[in-house]
Amino acid sequence: MTERPTIEVVTGPGQCLRLAGAWRVDQAERLAAEIERSRQPVKALDGSEISALDAAGAMLLLRLAQRFDIAPGAVTLSDQHRALLDAVHQAQADDGPEPLLREARWRRVLAHIGAAVTESWGHLIQLLAFTGQTLVTLVKVVPNPRLWRPTATVHHMEQTGLDALPLVALLSFLIGAVVAFLGATVLKDFGAELFVVDLVAYAFLREMGVLLTAILLAGRTASAFTAQIGTMKSREEIDAMRTIGLDPVALLVIPRLTALLIMLPLLAVFAMLAGLLGGLLVAVYSLGIPIEMYISRVYETIELRHYLVGLVKAPLFALVIALVGCLEGFKVGGTAQSVGERTTSAVVQSITLVIVIDALAAIFFMEIGW
DSSP, rough: OSSSSSEEEESSSEEEEEEEEEEEEHHHHHHHHHHHHSOOOOSSEEEEEEEOOOHHHHHHHHHHHHHHHHGGGSBOOOHHHHHHHHHHHHHHHHHOOOOOOOHHHHHHHHHHHHHHHHHHHHHHHHHHHHHHHHHHHHHHHHHHHGOHHHHHHHHIIIIITTTHHHHHHHHHHHHHHHHHHHHHHHHHHGOOTTTTHHHHIIIIIIIHEEEEHHHHHHHHHHHHHHHHHHHHHHTTHHHHHTTTOOHHHIIIIIIHHHHHHHHHHHHHHHHHHHHHHHHHHHHTTSOOOOOHHHHHHHHHHHHHHHHHHTTTTTHHHHHHHHHHHHHHHTTSSSSSHHHHHHHHHHHHHHHHHHHHHHHHHHHHHHTOOO
């Protein structure tokens, strides 16, 4: 057998190509030229006289078999060379593009819905696990004043509470005025403009005040938590904390959670007052209701339980917003794109969970007669 690769035509009942020599990478250019010159139709490839074969030679042999529509398994080879040819053929099959399947549109829609439901369920499981981890850390931190971080907590209280107060108050005031306008439009036809006071008071004390505050903080604070922790994660600062024996949950999550648990109920109270003030403005200047009558009507019709129904949901909303924001921050990868994706995910998840919890709470309080 010669080292120089050759391709010879063997004529007979079934025309065959006899392959010989060294089919290696150093002979690839010569082999490629020989393959290009092989135009006559053949029915078999005999590579039993191939003296040496490497991956490049196997790829050229597969190209030759494909040219004549011969299955790789039908090429005659020694056992040693057969194993290499099969391995190269399998690697090419694995790297090749998957066949495009024409599926019905309704099946693709169902597949997307199923994937979304599965992803949402996974997010919920991760949130529950992270909640448990945070509560365990909180139990360790509370009895140990050495682990408290008052400076960080006050800083986050300022960021999440004081800085958000003007926006919460303004939007609550405007929405209170809008609710009063809408109520007045309907109740004017019945001569019951005074009940606009009841509408605004019930709406803001039970639902709108705390819900509007939670949605605003879900968009503002959850995204800030995710971006802050995510940036630290991408810079490997969290890994450095673990390396020196510090707990990232105690250092990063507990101060943010504590700050939001304190500030969200306070902001909700300000939102309720701002909404009532917006309704007062409309009642006085549009409906002609005196200020004294407006205040008196609020005192007469609104009971303490209506205020408590709204306020009791505030800590739960704060817990959800803080945990979702921090969890998505810990899930950030090493790229700036990952920070943006996780920030968006934190806002969407927190707003969705806030609205779902509020709806379930409304049903619960209605059923118990509150």
